[in-house]
Amino acid sequence: MKMNLKFDYNFICKTILQEQLGALNLEYKIHSLSEVEFKKKPTETELQYVTQALEKYGITIIxxxxxxxxxxxxxxxxxxxxxxxxxxxxxxxxxxxxxxxxxxxxxxxxxxxxxxxSIENFIILKKIDLAKELIIHKNYTLTEIAHELNYSSVAHLSAQFKKTTGLTPSAFQRIINKRKKNE
Incomplete structure (x- = not known):
């Protein structure tokens, strides 16, 4: 049996931070997924513990x-x-x-x-990732995806999708539909 999963990365990261920082009884505030503020400066030992605890989840301190x-x-x-x-x-x-x-x-x-x-390239990559999610999990049409992601046209979405993935959105949809039928 195969099970498909979707992750809420924000929730996962916040939960991990709360569990690991809470285990040390450190007073902190999570400003964003990439920024935690401590009420008082942690000791060197506490920082080492936090670093090791977070690294096992793939989270590194910058x-x-x-x-x-x-x-x-x-x-x-x-x-x-x-x-x-x-x-x-x-x-x-x-x-x-x-x-x-x-x-x-x-x-x-x-x-x-x-x-x-560039930031622009990162934006395109994130939009295409979301487009793939909408195709896979929501069965949106290309018109709906173009509208949802604020593209000027389906042609613009299709061009960026093909340039980024090597596939047209239609070919990607066919592959996903074929996989779903074979499950």
């Missing part, structure tokens, strides 16, 4: 400020793309600038220097 900013940018882009009402209201550059209190030029520069890719 010491470098640029990397932390890039992680926050990625998190905000994911949040924006997953909230279709918000993504219709804001363009990504304004949203990031407003949330992070930096100019978009600065954010774009830091992102590119750290990841060797």
């Amino acid at each position: 010491v470098d400020q640029q990397s932390a900013l890039v992680q926050r940018i990625k998190e905000l882009i994911t949040e924006l793309i997953n909230d279709t009402e918000k993504s219709r209201k804001y363009n990504a550059s304004d949203y990031l600038s407003e949330k992070l209190n930096y100019s978009y030029a600065h954010l774009s520069s830091v992102f590119s220097e750290t990841t060797y890719s």
Whole structure:
């Protein structure tokens, strides 16, 4: 028997943080998935414990400020793309600038220097990932997906999908439908 799963990464990460930080009785506040503030500075021993406890879940503590900013940018882009009402209201550059209190030029520069890719490319990748999720789990039509992800047309969505995955959305849908029939 095969079971398909969908994960709520935000919930999982928050739960892990709460469990591991709570085990130390540290007073903290989770500002976002990539930012935790401690009420008082943890001891070196407590930091080592937290580091080891989180690493077994694939969570690493970021010491470098640029990397932390890039992680926050990625998190905000994911949040924006997953909230279709918000993504219709804001363009990504304004949203990031407003949330992070930096100019978009600065954010774009830091992102590119750290990841060797652009914010725009990351946005496209996240949109295509969401498009695949909508095809797999919701059986949305391409028109519905284009509308949901704020594409100007189905042709624009299809072009980005093919460039990113090597498949047209229609070919991807056929593969998924064939898999579902064979289960």
